[in-house]
Structures are given as structure tokens and as C-alpha cells.
Amino acid sequence: MKHWKLAGTTAILAIVAATAAQAVTPEEVWQNWQDFYTSSGSTVTTGSVARDGDTLVITDFKAATDDESGTSSTTFAEIRLTDNGDGSVAVTMSDEMFFAFEAPGLEGEQSNGATGSAKMPGLSGIVSGSVDDMAYDFTMPSVDVTMVPMENGAPAGEVKLLLTDSTSRYQLSGPADAKVLDGRVTAASIAVNLTVKDADTDVTGSLNVADLDGKIMGNMAGIEEDDIADGLAKGFGMDMALSYGALNYEFDMSDGSAPANLMGGSEGGSFQFAMDAARILFAGSGNSVSATLSSADLPFPEVKLSYAESGFKLLMPISKGDATQDFSFLTKLVDLQMSEEIWSLLDPTGTLPRDPATLVIDTSGQALVKSDLMATPDGAQPDAELHSLTVNDLTARVAGAELTGNGAFTFDNTDLTTYGGMPAPTGKLDLKLVGGNTLLDKLVSMGLIGEEEAMGARMMIAMFANPGAGEDELTSVLEFRDKGFFANGQQLQ
Structure with a gap:
């Protein structure tokens, strides 16, 4: 990560922003x-730059890079910058x-790498404003891109x-x-073949997305x-977010050997990436997602999976x-x-409920970062301390059990001996x-778990849990205090 080249990772941004970097x-x-x-x-190189009345005409424009990470180039035959006479500039291109x-x-x-072209009729x-503060609007009725990937120096298809x-x-x-x-940036649709x-x-395949x-x-x-550490130190930062509709x-x-087909879609989703000298953020979501896989290698015609919602978020401090x-x-x-074909392999007698499964892990906390993580040498252990952790939500639901x-916990980083190198927790x-017991009984009846293993599991559960208010309900309070570990008030360590 240390040698991530910022200019390369922001090539698309540079093209878009530079294209519109206009003045009065x-x-x-x-x-x-x-x-x-x-x-x-x-x-940047050009064939010519000359005035034609109220228009500055740039021909044979080329922007190129050449460094240890590779080479890149973007070319336009002609760019026309026209003075509108009202303090704004109109931009048209080939x-x-x-x-x-x-x-x-x-x-x-x-x-x-790849080579390609983009047709952008209309x-x-x-652009309006001043040299140091510009606002601009662009309209693109259509952008038609054709790209030929190159692998080991030879063409490898078409996108x-x-x-x-x-x-x-x-x-x-x-x-x-x-x-x-x-x-x-908005777009009514994007289609990829x-x-x-x-x-x-x-x-071979296709992807269609609406409402970007x-x-x-x-x-x-x-x-x-x-x-990247040097760039962040100079103030580089970025926050990008994208939402989309039907996909x-x-x-x-x-x-x-055996051909396969994968098809599916969703009702929408989102993605976010943000980074500056202080922190890094990744986040994403999906709604009503489905996928179907068919292949002659499968023991049945096809496999279907779907879920109502997905989510991921990671926020991490990176600065000392x-x-x-x-x-x-x-x-x-x-x-x-999942489709009945998969269930039938796992549970041919239909013993387990086919209820949808859910997993949620939602945590937050605080850490002391003692060195800049982006400047950490490759392979070295980052220098940071965990000071608090909150489990906002833990939910696991499968086969009728939930x-x-x-x-919440705090951690004493001055005590690394009580728990074998881990800072001593309180909370x-x-x-x-x-x-849980019903699911365990069904797993025994299916032969997936033996009677002795089930008995051992029940004994272990009895050490940590008490009967709850409802049928087949168990509750447990796991607590760290006074340098000891307690389950439902009973000290186990």
C-alpha cells in the first residue's frame, strides 16, 4: 500500500476534472x-493552439504518463473553447x-493493459467563474466506449x-x-457488453444498471x-459515493470442458470510499439481490441464491x-x-426449517493510533492500542434458531499479563x-452431530446460560470485571 501511486489511482478523476478546468x-x-x-x-502535447475569432482551437491534444507503474495516454483530435461574451466559456470536443x-x-x-476509444456525440x-474558483455543467447525451484488453502483450477480448x-x-x-x-455525475443508464x-x-456477458x-x-x-503517505501529508483527500437503481x-x-451461466440482479445499492490523512472509509449496500448459476458440473440443473439486504462498512483511523x-x-x-436443490443435499429429509438466514455484526469503538499506518513499512505490525469496543448488534438467525x-467493553493497555498479551477488558x-436446543436435536437426528458431541455442547451451554422466559430460550451475561471472567454472575476465571 505504501507505493500506491496517487496519480494512477485518480486517472479517471484527472480526465474528468481537467476536461472541465475552465476559467473566464x-x-x-x-x-x-x-x-x-x-x-x-x-x-501535455498539442499539434497547434490558435485563436479563431472568439474560439481557442486546440488540435491533436495528448496527455500522457510514463513512470514505473506503466504508461497511459488520452488524445483528442480537436478541442474548442469559446468565449460566450458573458463571462463563461463553452467547451466542445471531437x-x-x-x-x-x-x-x-x-x-x-x-x-x-488496454486500448480503446470513446464516442461522445453532442x-x-x-463553465463560469474565475481562475481560482470555477463552476461548470456538462451534458453528455451518450458515451459509447470500446476497449480491447491486452494480456501478456496480446488482445484478450473486447469490452x-x-x-x-x-x-x-x-x-x-x-x-x-x-x-x-x-x-x-448522473446517468439514466449504463450498459456493458x-x-x-x-x-x-x-x-461473454452483459451488465445493465439504471439511475446512477x-x-x-x-x-x-x-x-x-x-x-501515498507523502500525498496524504500534503493534504490529499477524497470522498466518493455512488448509488444505483435496478441492476x-x-x-x-x-x-x-463444462460451460456455465451466471445471471442475476438487484433493486439497487450504493458504494462509498473516503480517505484523507486521518481516516479511511469503505461502505457498500445492496437490496433485493438474486443470482442463479447453472453448469453441467453441478449435480442439479441450477443453484439459486437471494437476499433482501446486504451492508458493509469499515471506518478506520490511520493517522498518529x-x-x-x-x-x-x-x-x-x-x-x-437458497434453492431447494442445495437444501436437499444438506437435508434430504426436510428436517430443518427452510427459514431465511440472517447475520448482522455491528461494532464501534475507539483506538489509540501511535504511528501513521500508511507509513508503516511493508510487513511490519501497525502500532495501535484498542481502548473500547461496543457491540451494537449481534444477530445470527438460521434453520429456526436465533x-x-x-x-460494551473498555480495555486496560497497561495490563497485558492477565489475559496472555491481550489488554485486560472490563464490560x-x-x-x-x-x-438452540431444538436445532441441536434436529442435527442429531440427521446424523450430523453424534449424541456424545451433543451432550458435551449442552453441558457447555449450561455453564454459560440460564433458562429464559420463553420456550427453548436461553440467556447469558458474559462479564469481565476485577480482572476476572464471569458468566451469569459465576466466576469462571
Whole structure:
């Protein structure tokens, strides 16, 4: 992670932002554009730059990078920057742009990358503001991209992408080497069709997504740095979020033996990535997701899976600090269901309930970060201390049984001996299990668990749990206090 090159990871952002980096006059627009590409590590060349009345015409534009991470280029035959006479600048471009990128292969292998073009008929933009504070709107009726992946130096299929009814609005302010970006992009739909081939597998398929809505905020200071830690130290930061509506896909795969088909979709979802010198955030969600896999290698015609909701979130501090910092972790999968064919393999007699399964783990807490994690040498252990942990929600529901819980703990990092190197905890976890004994009995009747193993499990449960208020209900309070471990008030350590 230390050697992640910021300029490479933000190539798409650089293209979009630089395309719209305009000012009051066409000449200021052009200069600002060059400054932005240069600050992101690119070299700009042109065939000519000349005035034609109220329009600055740039021909044979090319922005290219060439460093240890590989090469990339973007070219336009013509770009026209027109003074509207009202303090704004209109932007039009050639209907087609070309791009290429290439990365060195692993030892003994040739390079990998892609070449392609994007047709953008009717693309237009209006930019207003000043050199240091610009607002602009772009309209793209359609963007038709064709890309040829290259693997080991040879073509490896084709990818086609069609974006329809897309708009973007951005505000880009500040000096060229520290631009602050605030933007939004929308599209009615995106359609992807691909054919990918390598030595072992052929894949063809399609993906269709509706109602895309993306937002981005970022500080571009430090984007030119090779080392991400250096870029973050200069102020680089980014917060990107994307939501989408109905999604469907279908892929056919073949490895020379049994062909397979994968199809499915969802009713929508979201994704977020944010990073700055203080923290890093990953988050995502999905709604009403389904998938069907069919293959001659399967013991039955097809496998179906679906779930009502999924979610993931990780917030982690990464900068050194004298005070504790917040962190959180969430993962959830709600109402997971699988086809009867899978159930029949696991439970041919229908002993277990076919109820949807759910798993939720929702935690938060505080940690003391004692060194900058992004500057930690590869392979080294990060220097941090866990100070508190809250279990906001623990839910596991499967085959008629349900386990729920919540609790909170603090940790004494001056005591690493009581629990064998772990900081001594103080706090408690409340748990409730419903239907556990019934599920255990059914697993015994199915022969998945022996009588002796079941007896041992019941004895273990009896040590930690008490009968609850309902039928087949058990409760437990697991507590750490006074350097001891207690279950329902009974000290076990």
C-alpha cells in the first residue's frame, strides 16, 4: 500500500476534472487545463493552439504518463473553447477520443493493459467563474466506449460500454497544485457488453444498471506524489459515493470442458470510499439481490441464491494521534435464501426449517493510533492500542434458531499479563438464544452431530446460560470485571 501511486489511482478523476478546468477566458481555461494535468503527473502535447475569432482551437491534444507503474495516454483530435461574451466559456470536443494504458507484467510475463476509444456525440459544457474558483455543467447525451484488453502483450477480448443521458456539475477551486473538487455525475443508464478470453477461460456477458448518481469531493494537493503517505501529508483527500437503481447481468463462461451461466440482479445499492490523512472509509449496500448459476458440473440443473439486504462498512483511523480515535465495523446479510436443490443435499429429509438466514455484526469503538499506518513499512505490525469496543448488534438467525446480543467493553493497555498479551477488558455482553436446543436435536437426528458431541455442547451451554422466559430460550451475561471472567454472575476465571 505504501507505493500506491496517487496519480494512477485518480486517472479517471484527472480526465474528468481537467476536461472541465475552465476559467473566464479561453486562454485561462487552456492554461488551467495544462496546469492540472501537469500537477497530476501527466505531460501535455498539442499539434497547434490558435485563436479563431472568439474560439481557442486546440488540435491533436495528448496527455500522457510514463513512470514505473506503466504508461497511459488520452488524445483528442480537436478541442474548442469559446468565449460566450458573458463571462463563461463553452467547451466542445471531437466526437471521439482515444486512450491507452499499459502496466508491466509480473516477472517472466509481458505487459497488460488496454486500448480503446470513446464516442461522445453532442457533448457540451458551460463553465463560469474565475481562475481560482470555477463552476461548470456538462451534458453528455451518450458515451459509447470500446476497449480491447491486452494480456501478456496480446488482445484478450473486447469490452463495450454505453452511458446514456449523463450530466455532471463540478466546482473546482484553489491553485493548480491544490485544487478542491466538489462534483456530481448522473446517468439514466449504463450498459456493458464484454468478451474476455485468456489461455484457460472464455467469458461473454452483459451488465445493465439504471439511475446512477455519483458524488465526489476531494483535495488534490499531493496528487503527484508516488508514495501515498507523502500525498496524504500534503493534504490529499477524497470522498466518493455512488448509488444505483435496478441492476441485472448475465455471463456465459467456458473453460474448455463444462460451460456455465451466471445471471442475476438487484433493486439497487450504493458504494462509498473516503480517505484523507486521518481516516479511511469503505461502505457498500445492496437490496433485493438474486443470482442463479447453472453448469453441467453441478449435480442439479441450477443453484439459486437471494437476499433482501446486504451492508458493509469499515471506518478506520490511520493517522498518529495523542487522543483515541473512533473506528467502526459493520457487516450484514439479511434474509439469505437458497434453492431447494442445495437444501436437499444438506437435508434430504426436510428436517430443518427452510427459514431465511440472517447475520448482522455491528461494532464501534475507539483506538489509540501511535504511528501513521500508511507509513508503516511493508510487513511490519501497525502500532495501535484498542481502548473500547461496543457491540451494537449481534444477530445470527438460521434453520429456526436465533442468537442476539449487545454489549460494551473498555480495555486496560497497561495490563497485558492477565489475559496472555491481550489488554485486560472490563464490560459485559448480553446474549439470548432461541431455538438452540431444538436445532441441536434436529442435527442429531440427521446424523450430523453424534449424541456424545451433543451432550458435551449442552453441558457447555449450561455453564454459560440460564433458562429464559420463553420456550427453548436461553440467556447469558458474559462479564469481565476485577480482572476476572464471569458468566451469569459465576466466576469462571
